Amino acid sequence: MSSPSSNISLAILDDYPGIAPKHFSHLSELKIDSYPETLNAAKQEGIDALVKRLQPYQVISTMRERTAFPAELQSQLPNLKLLLTTGPRNASIDLEAASKQNIVVTGTVGGKPKKPENFSTDDVPPPPEGNSVNQHSWALLLGLCARLARDDSALKNDPQAWQSGLAIPLGGKVLGLVGLGKLGTLMAKTAVQGFGMTVIAWSANLDQDKADKAAEGAGLAKGTFKAVTKDELFRQADVLSLQLVLSERSKGIVGERELGMMKESALLLNISRGGLIDEAALLKVLKEGRIRGAALDVFWEEPLPADSPWRSKDFKSEVVLSPHMGYVNAGTMNKWYEEQAENVERWLRGEELSNRMN
Structure with missing residues (x-):
């Protein structure tokens, strides 16, 4: 003092x-x-x-x-x-x-x-059940699935634009969570109750008992969330969402190997921290169109510099970006x-x- x-x-x-x-x-x-x-x-x-x-x-x-x-x-x-x-x-x-x-x-x-x-x-x-980070996570994911950014731009800039692609339904799909803490559990609960999704999760310390306690704490039945191995998570997820705190242990936890295991139809969501993913590896995957799409709220350098590769339009995958808005209310x-x-x-x-x- x-x-x-x-x-x-x-x-x-x-x-x-x-x-x-x-x-x-x-x-x-x-x-x-x-x-x-x-x-x-x-x-x-x-x-x-x-x-x-x-x-x-x-x-x-x-x-x-x-x-x-x-x-x-x-x-x-x-x-x-x-x-x-x-x-x-x-x-x-x-x-x-x-x-x-x-x-x-x-x-x-x-x-x-x-x-x-x-x-x-x-x-x-907002109250805990209306957490703004969870809200923004779903806004990004739903915007990606509905092609909102692409179609909004097309309608405003091309007088002939109309229904140029297909939306992605989430009902019955598999949500894979890297981390099942407070925010991960909120997202999982929304996925189950709002969209009828199946939830699987992995983290270094997660087991089925902890996954069951997370589900029951969210008012859901035991067994609603399934703890899986890291490889199973990346291979099975239709939507992969990162829900970890960035630390020396978690930095780069998603690299070229993990991205390479994802389905070509999969979507990646990161609203936690950019450093959780190998940036060069993710850019390569998205530019080559090796997954369906990605929605990102966080980056490796913030604010994004003018010459950031994320400001590029050279992506074959669908990419939706927002400027770290998850907590900004x-x-x-x-x-x-x-x-x-x-x-x-x-x-x-x-x-x-x-x-x-x-």
């Missing part, structure tokens, strides 16, 4: 929709600046630009896994005392380096805003910033902070 001095400055990073300032504006002690465009700290020019931008600030508000804070960057920010991020973890912040630099890092837990009267009903976070974002502002107030008063990460 630090006792701040006067003339405190706060930099708000990565706030693309511009909703953060209203949460901090009542703190008259702060000088607030916003920098919505993300700079890539994985490149030296990005580090240099971030150092130049952020050196004056004692407090920085950032969005989870947008701007990274590696040790090299933190060591060149001598004024930084409080680094605010969103969510309960942020793999792009070097917490050990922060501790060595005496930088306190705090996260958020989410929930219902304490002051909903300040916002519209859209600003209230007004309710969740406003609650996160509300929690950040509360921690800044505590810090200004010299009080203990909530949701410390280091």
Whole structure:
């Protein structure tokens, strides 16, 4: 816990929709600046630009896994005392380096805003059963199956366009999940109840007993979810969805071998993290049309650079992309910033902070 001095400055990073300032504006002690465009700290020019931008600030508000804070960057920010991020973890912040630099890092837990009267009903976070990540997962998958992006573009740009392909029905198909945690279970429940799909799942620690407990916890019958081997998952799935947290163990868990086992008619959905898949291998599969299609909300470098191969139209497979929108809803974002502002107030008063990460 630090006792701040006067003339405190706060930099708000990565706030693309511009909703953060209203949460901090009542703190008259702060000088607030916003920098919505993300700079890539994985490149030296990005580090240099971030150092130049952020050196004056004692407090920085950032969005989870947008701007990274590696040790090299933190060591060149001598004024930084409080680094605010969103969510309960942020793999792009070097917490050990922060501790060595005496930088306190705090996260958020989410929930219902304490002051909903300040916002519209859209600003209230969805309940667990209406999880926005699950909603976006299905929006992407259904959009891919219904050819929405392709047909929308065709109808708007070609006066002769009409029914140029076939939609993909999901009823009775096999949903294969890489991971059966909270989000995987939500998706599986939707698949079973909404579309009559069969659900199989694999992860390094998953067995049938755990799969049964996940099904029963979701209000479904024991045996509804079937635990299978990794090879069985990739060979049997009509829709393959990644539901894992990115870690050193899970990085690249889907590679050329696994993609090569998928059915030519299969669809791939990734709304977790780009790094779970070997990017070069996936690009090759999609450009050669070796699976039916893919829907991606996450990428290996975000935001996508202008020259990203994902901006190409040179895919034989159907490809639908969205810019990491799974968690980007007004309710969740406003609650996160509300929690950040509360921690800044505590810090200004010299009080203990909530949701410390280091």
